[in-house]
Amino acid sequence: MRFITNLTDHVVALLLRYVLKYRLNVIRANLESSFEYTDRNGLEHDVWQNYLYLAKVLRQIIVVPRKRLLSRRMHLVPNPSLDQWLSEGKSVIVTFGHTGNWEWTGSYLGVKYPDQVCALYKRIKSRRVNNLMYNRRLSHVNYLLETRQMGELIRLIKKKPTLILMIADQNPGSAQGSIWTPFLGRSTAFVNGPESLAMRYALPVVYAYTAPRSDGGYTIECREIYNGRETVEPGEITSRFANNLENNIQDYRSHWLWSHKRWKRKVQATP
Secondary structure (H helix, E strand, O other), X not given: OHHHHHHHHHHHHXXXXXXXXXXXXXXXXXXHHHOXXXXXXXXXXXXXXXXXXXXXXXXHHOOOOOHHHHHHHEEEOOOHHHHHHXXXXXXXXXXXXXXXXXXXXXXXXXXXXXOOEEEEEOOOOOHHHHHHHHHHHOOOOOEEXXXXXXXXXXXXXXXXXXXXXXXXXXXXXXXXXXXXXXXOOEEEEEOOHHHHHHHHHOOOEEEEEEEEOOOOOEEEEEEEEEOOOOOOOOOHHHHHHHHHXXXXXXXXOOOEOOOOOOOOOOOOOOX
């Protein structure tokens, strides 16, 4: 079975890289500007590894994973603080990026914390794809809200302690409210949603560090970013998120969506 999945991933990666050339220039440029390469072979090796990763993620998200599969392929490192916050009636913001398999991460947390997980998402332009992913995500997560439905989220966390899942490495939709912080060697705009929500409602924040496993699954470790009580300067929570995400990428550089046009927004010069 392992041989078949590896062969499938290689075939799909070959199609993406050499036939479709799916965002080849974006992937190559993002990697080249984020790491120092002594020769072209090193860069092309990372490009190819990223295509293998894309093929693996595509294969894994085509079908809805069963609870049995998630329990076998995913592992959550115990975090006493996380469980204590929930037992005290506090909701917790779980931030992560497009590392590992973010879809499996959300589904697995839904399995581990039934009826206590709310995932925030951005609507996909294609109605068919959006409906497909919406129904898929609801298979293991009880609450699924668009990022603009903050009123419903607030009503939910006032009723029960909730894990609020927020993927926070998207390119901001607008410059207004963006938080700029160093990331992979350059100033980068981040969405302000997790920090704004945490500061307004005194919510703890963790980063879900994802590490790939040899069986094709992932290990998740929730690392504390903010305890909900600490006094911090504006932008500090986002900066800590960016540092955690960068460390995750540095450790497993092929396991991130380098195909994103992450740095298309430029810092506006002050007059």
